[in-house]
Amino acid sequence: MIDGPVVAISAIEHFAYCPRQCALIHCDGLWADNEHTVRGSRAHRRVDSGQARHERGRLVLRAVPLWSDALGLTGRADAVEIDGSRIIPVEYKTGIRHGSAAELQLCAQALCLEEMLGVEIPTGYVWYGGPRRKVGIPLVPELRREVREIVDAIRTQLISGHLPEAPNDERCIECQLRSHCLPELTSAPGRVNRYMARVVFRCDT
Ligand code: SF4
Known part of the structure; x- marks a missing residue:
């Protein structure tokens, strides 16, 4: 067991x-x-x-x-x-x-x-x-x-x-969870922070 x-x-x-x-x-x-x-x-x-x-x-x-x-x-x-x-x-x-x-x-x-x-x-x-x-x-x-x-x-x-971390490779193209996973944003450290700064807080990093 x-x-x-x-x-x-x-x-x-x-x-x-x-x-x-x-x-x-x-x-x-x-x-x-x-x-x-x-x-x-x-x-x-x-x-x-x-x-x-x-x-x-x-x-x-x-x-x-x-x-x-x-x-x-x-x-x-x-x-x-x-x-x-x-x-x-x-x-x-x-x-x-x-x-x-x-x-x-x-x-x-x-x-x-x-x-x-x-x-x-x-x-x-x-x-x-x-x-x-x-x-x-x-x-x-x-x-x-x-x-x-x-x-x-x-x-x-x-x-x-x-x-x-998201591998963001060819698997993502056909993945059923692509729109939830957001591999382009989550594949590299710092990308989410840069996205949040640019889109949510509207400042340059
Ligand atoms: S979209 Fe996300 S969950 Fe799907 S294969 Fe890519 S990294 Fe994995």
Whole structure:
């Protein structure tokens, strides 16, 4: 049992994308939709239905609640396939592969299922809606270690409440929180002060 706040599996994707985005969402409670999050929500309707069905000889459970006492994690799997004694988590993404966020989320789901069910899960799948491809992901020790390190880093962030500086790089262009984060203003020390002096107090610095 972990001492400290429980981490949401969804925070792993946010942290992998940008630690500041993770802090804004999970520490400050901010949320804003953009075209990507809206498209994702619409595409997840069937996944979120919670309906189980048989597909090609497998039982497919949807919107499966997950937790891990050992990691202090909680969340939900988009789908879990049961094929005989094999348990296979499946993460759905609407677009194409971006970095390793989907693999990390999938691995976190597998770690939860392993603890909940007392099974070993060597492989999961990420289904990408862009190319409409289901990609097998080996859940290797390095990926598992990375998940544990990110979960620890998120918990540390939750406890400290620290808001990291904005990197103000190409990630910000498509970020759902761009208008809340204001990365151009917050990316370098002193910029906010200069902005406040110029715009709010109307004096030169
Ligand atoms: S706008 Fe940029 S710095 Fe701000 S949360 Fe998004 S990705 Fe991170």
